[in-house]
Amino acid sequence: MRRSSLALLLALVTVLAGLTTVNTAAAQDSWVARGEEYPSTATESDVAIPMSDGTVLRGDVQRPADAGGNPLDGRFPVLLTITAYNKTVLNGPAAAAMGDPSYFVKRGYVQVTVDARGTGSSGGSWAAFSERENTDAGEIVEWAASAERPWSNGSVGMHGPSYMGISQLFAAANRPAGLKAIFPQVPAADTYRDVVASGGAVDVGFIPLWLGLVTGTGLIPPAYGPGEPDNALQMYLSRIQGATGFTAPMLLSATLGLDSAFDGPFYAERSPINVVDRIDVPTFLVGGEYDLFQRGTPMVFDRLRERGIPTKMIFGPWDHLQASQGTGIEDAGHGTLQELQLRWFDHYVRGLADPALDADIPPLTWHEIGSGQWHQAQDWIDEQRATTFQLSGTSLPASPGKLVADDAEPGQTTVAPVPVSGLCTRSANQWTAGLPNTIALGKLCEDNRWNDLSGAVFETEPVAEPLRMRGPINARLNMSTPTGNGMVSVSVSSVSPTGEVNRLTGGWQVLSHRALDESRSRYLDGKLIQPYHPFTKEAQNLLQPGEIAPIDVEVFPTGAVIPPGHKLRIAVQAYDVPHLLPTLRDLPAALSPLTIHTSPEHPSELTLPTIPAGR
Missing domain, CATH: 3.40.50.1820 (Alpha/Beta hydrolase fold, catalytic domain)
Structure with a gap:
């Protein structure tokens, strides 16, 4: 060599x-x-x-x-x-x-x-x-x-x-x-x-x-050592x-x-x-x-x-x-x-x-x-309580939608397929095992604000008290697409008063794999925090064009706080590269837009395992 x-x-x-x-x-x-x-x-x-x-x-x-x-x-x-x-x-x-x-x-x-x-x-x-x-x-x-x-x-x-x-x-x-x-x-x-x-x-x-x-x-x-094994060629063939x-x-x-x-x-x-x-x-x-x-x-x-x-x-x-x-x-x-x-x-x-x-x-x-x-x-999940925020209104490039405790406003937001979404994010470093960080490239992509422009964004008002969380997160998004399939990429972030976006964690879900096995999913206070999808060929189910269906996105666990004055944000894209790409069979569907619905009939929400104040 x-x-x-x-x-x-x-x-x-x-x-x-x-x-x-x-x-x-x-x-x-x-x-x-x-x-x-x-x-x-x-x-x-x-x-x-x-x-x-x-x-x-x-x-x-x-x-x-x-x-x-x-x-x-x-x-x-x-x-x-x-x-x-x-x-x-x-x-x-x-x-x-x-x-x-x-x-x-x-x-x-x-x-x-x-x-x-x-x-x-x-x-x-x-x-x-x-x-x-x-x-x-x-x-x-x-x-x-x-x-x-x-x-x-x-x-x-x-x-x-x-x-x-x-x-x-x-x-x-x-x-x-x-x-x-x-x-x-x-x-x-x-x-x-x-x-x-x-x-x-x-x-x-x-x-x-x-x-x-x-x-x-x-x-x-x-x-x-000399003479052992007898046939080195056999090892190379294996x-x-x-x-x-x-x-x-x-x-x-x-x-x-x-x-x-x-x-x-x-x-x-x-x-x-x-x-x-x-x-x-x-x-x-x-x-x-x-x-x-x-x-x-x-x-x-x-x-x-x-x-x-x-x-x-x-x-x-x-x-x-x-x-x-x-x-x-x-x-x-x-x-x-x-x-x-x-x-x-x-x-x-x-x-x-x-x-x-x-x-x-x-x-x-x-x-x-x-x-x-x-x-x-003592345990990964012990003192937490389920806290749910509803996505409200419509997300526009210069005007994010809102995350609210209740009384969400109806709206529809289209997420365009942008094949470079995720390219300069913490996700890119994470899913290449940390290689970018070894040559200092990871530091250049720790602010997620630019990547969030490639999708839909919903965020709270600045929080008055620390919002602490530990554990897995569920994003239930009511979605539709003209092709019946596609992938949704979700990131949960903290937004500073000066606009920096600190990506805390993320999750992904192919729409046709939305089937939920409730017996293997995890709930907290009766709310879903960790969905379990079968991901089998038999459970796969395409949406009808224009059909609206709830998509539970398992957002991977984290331990984090939204400090006072910061905002909690959820951003939704249709790609996360270089992490995930559609299979060749699913590629045509991945080229179509996705729509997020926030109406009372089709609510979308984010559920966090939060730690009560003072605990």
């Missing part, structure tokens, strides 16, 4: 794999991170890990060592990471950019990093989060915990972000012997709704980039098979509007929310308010908390890369990312007493957009 190509690949790995960075700032709680116990580490590369079907995966095993680099005898607790981004890159050329992998090893752990099936140095063909890969995750834990490993004391923890975080959830759901705790950063819950096809429209920002990254890193030559048998067909099917464009068994198998009720180990989650999995991570937290599993979550103002690296997590008041991980694993994996753990770190620590303050709570 040419040096320039390798450099680019490493940059992408840095962004999307997002391993932890070293930060030695002291925690603000009474607990203090302990120092190193061992002067050095020793790594054995490409250790064979046989799976039950005969496929051999490969892992790097990093152990405590003496000053001369000789591995020490003895059994230690094990920390495990399963990656699809090539462990040879993560633990080699990219290690300096992504953090010192020896942090835990020098403190008495063994670190095992394993390439997922069909990636890196591991055998087999890649099929992300398939039943076989998820079975692998549990078997890898049991391999690491086995008494046959001379360096393992049988106690295992798992850590890592994104893909590596999702793997932890599937591993824990297998209930493997020896697994004591996990620390997933930015994991998904429902892969279809979280990222692949939010609102039923196909993601074209992150998914192709991600699939290309895994395929590309799989072609980097492994660091096998990578081609993974690309032609999984990656390419999925992308083509989704783009054409075929099976992969709809929810069903394929995505159910790959969604941790469907197995999360089998997880019974302590779990520490990190989520981001501008993250790819902004929707999913709090859902995992909710489900684990409901079942009484020891669970904590820090939910901060981060995109995918920032949350993966733990950038600024010390601002939450509990220490740096590695200090948090060390504390969690020392207690639950190593077995050290920590009587102040729950007193120091509450179940939920969340950042409030708009004030920059950090707050604490």
Whole structure:
């Protein structure tokens, strides 16, 4: 591989794999991170890990060592990471950019990093989060915990972000012997709704980039020892098979509007929310308010908390890369990312007493957009009340419509299809995993006022008291279109007295996928705050030309405040690029205008989970 190509690949790995960075700032709680116990580490590369079907995966095993680099005898607790981004890159050329992998090893752990099936140095063909890969995750834990490993004391923890975080959830759901705790950063819950096809429209920002990254890193030559494996060509053929048998067909099917464009068994198998009720180990989650999995991570937290599993979550103002690296997590008041991980694993994996753990770190620590303050709570939804604003009147370019508590005025607003809507917004940074922020482009697009000109806008009068919210939001818009279909993109924002528009969060919905499953939707005070749409081929239902129908748009969860003097705004567009584009089958319908109705017969409204004053 040419040096320039390798450099680019490493940059992408840095962004999307997002391993932890070293930060030695002291925690603000009474607990203090302990120092190193061992002067050095020793790594054995490409250790064979046989799976039950005969496929051999490969892992790097990093152990405590003496000053001369000789591995020490003895059994230690094990920390495990399963990656699809090539462990040879993560633990080699990219290690300096992504953090010192020896942090835990020098403190008495063994670190095992394993390439997922069909990636890196591991055998087999890649099929992300398939039943076989998820079975692998549990078997890898049991391999690491086995008494046959001379360096393992049988106690295992798992850590890592994104893909590596999702793997932890599937591993824990297998209930493997020896697994004591996990620390997933930015994991998904429902892969279809979280990222692949939010609102039923196909993601074209992150998914192709991600699939290309895994395929590309799989072609980097492994660091096998002499004569092993016997046939390196076989590995490369398996990578081609993974690309032609999984990656390419999925992308083509989704783009054409075929099976992969709809929810069903394929995505159910790959969604941790469907197995999360089998997880019974302590779990520490990190989520981001501008993250790819902004929707999913709090859902995992909710489900684990409901079942009484020891669970904590820090939910901060981060995109995918920032949350993966733990950038600024010390601002939450509990220490740096590695200090948090060390504390969690020392207690639950190593077995050290920590009587102040729950007193120091509450179940939920969340950042409030708009004030920059950090707050604490017991649950994601606990003290909130449903607050509804009605869209009122007509939105014109120089005269926004209104958001009112009641007595909305009738009106109709046409939303023209503008194919560049979303191009310079926080949404663009979010759905490219934070790449624009790494080169300072994200900062140029934090004011949403210019993008809002491409759609319809409704806003309140300046609020007199802080309007605080935490959780998912529902926008119920009565809409019509001459073609019977289209996509609506919604953003919820705070407008400053001087006109800056701070996009808090967003949501999307394809009109033909408007069918609502009430049994799986979430309500607060009898009001819908998180709609659940089936997104199946069978549930799809085109509007009749000119028909008016309610469209419930799931606006992804946030924690935010509209400060006094600011306005709450909802903006509606027909596109959100580079995040979502219509499938080729739906493209003709996406070129027609949408109409929002605000009459008493067809009301449109925005429902927020607000926090009562003084709480």
